[in-house]
Amino acid sequence: MTEQTAVRPQRGQVNLVGLTKTDYKGSASTLCQGCGHNSIASQIITACYELSIVPEKLVKFSGIGCSSKSPTYFLNRSFGFNGLHGRMPSLATGAIFGDHTLKALGVSGDGDTASIGLGQFKHLVRRNAPMVYIVENNGVYGLTKGQFSATADMGLSLKKHGRNPYMPIDIAWEALVSNATFVARSFAGDPKQVKELIKAALSHHGIAVLDIISPCVTFNNEDQATHSYAWGKEHEVALHDLAYVPPSEEIMIEYESGEIKEVTMHDGSMVVFKKVEREYDPTNRGEAFRALEEANTKEWLLTGLLYIDEGHPSLIDLYNLPEYALNRTPENKLRPSKETLDALNKTF
């Protein structure tokens, strides 16, 4: 961070902007060994490195909880704001107006998003704020030591709290209902998919919600719990094999014709979907609802890009902002002239 020297050791490879993977690192994690969140943090690092995002051109946000601590574990050279419990969406909404040329990435948890923060989450989504919104979903409160969150399954047993009597909230479903333009679900135990989804999300023009099941090894990792590693590994059903292709690259992946589907992103990049078992069209919102419903009944952890719509204006598009960053606007463009005030005075 601030004590780093400007000249960095060039260990190993560099990416297109001349940075090594070390340039994307954060401070050491203070989460538990084996926590799903650590795996997601390292996929964020890899995705940003591979996408050659300049760290100073990305801004991080989080709320409160184990998940929300994780933005310090990646991209130390990016600005970040660890805000209030459940209120990160509003903070991020305001901040992205400061410099809309930056990419924004928020990390939240299931308590932060689905319990205390459900209202702000849904409003962030309906405004189509241009940011990646990752929910590290483990169905439990970790930092306060093992209480139920709003995504915990009905009937889930936790050591000190007995059985959960309430129905869970499905974050992907809530995002879809709120007209999200990018909804994905993944599993921290499937790092390759997590990475490809993060890359696609970073290219999305609008809100990209990633509901990533991220097991809590300390409080909610019994084999039968749907947020556990074992259950996830056993029940993961991928909608497709997906690969992110940057704008400058050709599609090199070899697929048999009829097996792939492509979605072109706003910035010219592409997401390529390879059929696994069933046909799935991620641009069809109705199909996304149906797939989630089917997964619930069949006890699948359905992963992949559930829905994408690149055609909507983002929140920033609605405000007719200059091309330059708003926070670099010179004073002469911010304060109208004295003549303007004199004329205005006369109208009252």
Place this chain on the structure above:
Amino acid sequence: MDLSQTILESESKQNSKMVVNDFTITVATVNGSGSQTSNITIMRSLLKMGIPVSGKNLFPSNIQGLPTWYTIRVNKDGYTARSETNHIVIAMNPESFVKDVEGIIPGGVLYYADNIKFPINRDDITVYAMPVQSLVRESEVPTNLRDYIANMVYVGILAQMIGIELDSIYQALQFHFKGKQKPIDMNYEMVKKAAKWAAENLAKSDPYQVKTMEAAKNCMMIDGNTAAALGALFGGVQFAAWYPITPASSLAEALLEYAPELRKDPETGKNTFAIIQAEDELAAIGMAVGAGWAGLRAMTSSSGPGISLMAEYIGLAYYSEVPVVIWDVQRVGPSTGLPTRTAQADLTFINFISHGDTEHVILLPGTIKECFEYGWKSFDIAERLQTPVFVLLDLDFGMNNWMTSPFDYPDGPMDRGKVLWEGDLNQLDNHFARYKDVDGDGITYRTVLGNRHPNAAYFTRGTGHDEYARYTEDHQVYEEMMNRLRLKFQTARKVVPPPVIEKMDGADFGIIAYGSTEPVIVETRDRFLDKGIKTDYMRLRALPFSKEVAEFIRSHDRTYVVEINRDGQMHQLLSLDVPDKAASLKSIAHLDGLPLTATWVESAILAEEEKLS
């Protein structure tokens, strides 16, 4: 007796008793009937004649159907405080009629819509019946607009009877309808028709009259919320988030109305601002804090219930040191309270808002010009101090129309505070630490997102942090950080506007007031002077208090602190700040939802003075 002689006698009798430019007009109508246009038209046309005038809308929390009153005070001496005396009542509402008639002073005047059939048991007032319905029916106004136009009947009749120039009314309508000819003509025709009817059918037998003056010739008329919004736009507001609430909505609505006109980049036609209606006040402040952190001039505007909701973000902004401006247009609490009545009762709440040890900068505009001035200055102060800055208005200032001299252009360039960009960091030799007090004033340097320098970024948090913004639970570091924030507040005393002090030789006592009670104190002090009582007056304009505040208090044996709340909240805060003289401070506090009057303040202070003798 010869008829002409009778008329002459009656005229001279009237002249001797003529009351010119010194009375009140109260219009009683039904909420939602469109009477606001008529009342503002009367006010503005009086102002166009150069007559000092003020208006107060007493309205219910309701869209349509409940009684509402609008009181216009005409005062040649320029007093604009609320007056409790009803000289002229225009009764348009059957529901409140009996009480409205009772409230007229002896010798006063009643104008009433003649469809109201209640008996009038007063022989000590002048009564004029107005054929409102028949005049409207005779006009060519479309049926759906008749209810609105009906209110122009009393404008025309009143104008004829007290001497408002029709030309001034035309100008006022032009302003109100922003030059749209059709509604201007339709309303003006009704006014003219009613005035003509009055000239032909009513004989003037009351003393109240207006005459053109010079006093207010150069004044404009505007409400505090609009003044605040314009000030913010001249202060370069770049981001505003808000949630609808009475009586603050019109502040954000004025931003929405004027921003496109005032704040488009002339070269590109692009907006240099963004305004978002949030899902609630907590989200509104969250967005504003995010934007302030990102280096934008950011604000939100609300009222008490909304500020309650904002508490957790205000604590975060205080501790993580984010500049943001928060307007509180106060209404009567606690809870939902009286949503459409005025108060100064959020003061102590805001001063200490948030858990933990916090204190906040509060600006207190006491004139409409200061609403505009603090509109821009609040951003300078917030960015200088890197902390939330509150501006406290109240419903009386915010929503009522006031006459004011034209607004002054900001007297200097913007103060963007201690912000470091790439070039600054290059010179710093890698020694940037977000929370390090380099200058010894408690204010540290900050960078904002988008800064490309590899050392610019830091991680902001509401948790314990060290000088480099790193997480820490170290006891000593925590305490040092909190003590630095306190030091910053000592600096704030020198940054905020000092009080305005008016002294008299050999004053008997001091008076302290702030905000919308300013016109009340001006009038009260003149009344005291008429009685031979001399007073010194300190109008507070901000917290934390500048050094002049304690000096003023220490230089008086006793000082009365006048405010619109139950508990004497400013009195409490002054007692904390100047504990050695707390006993010399006497609270004159009163809250019933109405603006204070000089009559009440005068008698409340005199009652205290009597206790001394």
